[in-house]
Amino acid sequence: MRHRTFGRLGWQVGEVGYGMWGMGEWTGSNDKQSIAALQLSVSRGVNFFDTAQSYGDGHSEQLLGMLLAGHRGQRVFSTTKVPPKNRQWPSRRGVPFAEVFPRAYVREYVDISRANMGIDTIDLLQLHVWEDDWLDRGELSQTIAELKREGAIRGFGISLNRWEPWNGVRAVESGLVDAVQVIYNIFEQAPEDKLFPACRKNSVAVIARVPFDEGSLIGDLTPETTWPEGDWRNSYFVPENLLASVAHANALKPLLPAGMTLPEMAMRFILSNPDVSVVIPGMRNTSHVEMNTDASDAGPLSPELITRLRAHRWDREPTEWSQ
């Protein structure tokens, strides 16, 4: 596993981290399998775990708590997210900050998350949605300073809404945030425009999420794919998105070098960018942990392949199904 410096916090993190949404609540999750995958990941150098209170109403945080309890002597970084009080993902423009992240509410959720994970200090606390218009709220910077002073959190970050990397640039430039979490993958290259340069300039860490575009960059979706009832992917891969996603993913297949799979190319595309501090694939089984950590060992893609993949940038506008 190669390591990278996590922005101004200076942490040395394995460049492949761990996304823990799926194991918290996606259909087909199995705790025994998830715990085995988490354990294996640590032995392969993963030390950065991304969860959220909302992932199974604390279930994913509790799974991380079990992992942390078993690795007390080791530096394993915990990052979680405070859900918006109005439970609206993504956040809606114009809704006042006080309705989404009031001070007492943020503090209450810090305590809930610490209890779920069985820890006194959360390494990185993130807000689960973000609007740059909220930046001028003095209350937020005071709350964060207070939580840091009390030792309840070490760092503070924001998780940006899907396909809105522009909607965090001001926060990065303000000095308020230590880290920003954003979708970045072969399709979603827009963070390179303004967000990544701002992060570089301000030593803000970049957490690249959704490396496989929720599954289309695995390469096995078809126009007929469906998920079990209750799986959120039915609401994301609505026909309009599914058909387009399958077409865009299929267009990548002729570019695959011999012996390389689409998931490997997707991971290595992200890891080829030095602006990324850590990429957090969602994984619920040991074979996915093996494949994704191997991607770090394999190193960056060739500059020629990167150039060809740049042409597959796919700029999308947030819409009612994109969440």
Ligand SMILES: NC(=O)c1ccc[n+]([C@@H]2O[C@H](COP(=O)([O-])OP(=O)(O)OC[C@H]3O[C@@H](n4cnc5c(N)ncnc54)[C@H](OP(=O)(O)O)[C@@H]3O)[C@@H](O)[C@H]2O)c1
């Ligand atoms: N608003 C937010 O803050 C927000 C939103 C979305 C995601 N996130 C974070 O980002 C993380 C990653 O996003 P995601 O999990 O939604 O999507 P993702 O990482 O793009 O895709 C996850 C899917 O890829 C599969 N997979 C993983 N590695 C694979 C491999 N090598 N080969 C084939 N399939 C593979 C997983 O299968 P299995 O699960 O069966 O292993 C799962 O179905 C989340 O877990 C969460 O921590 C945050």
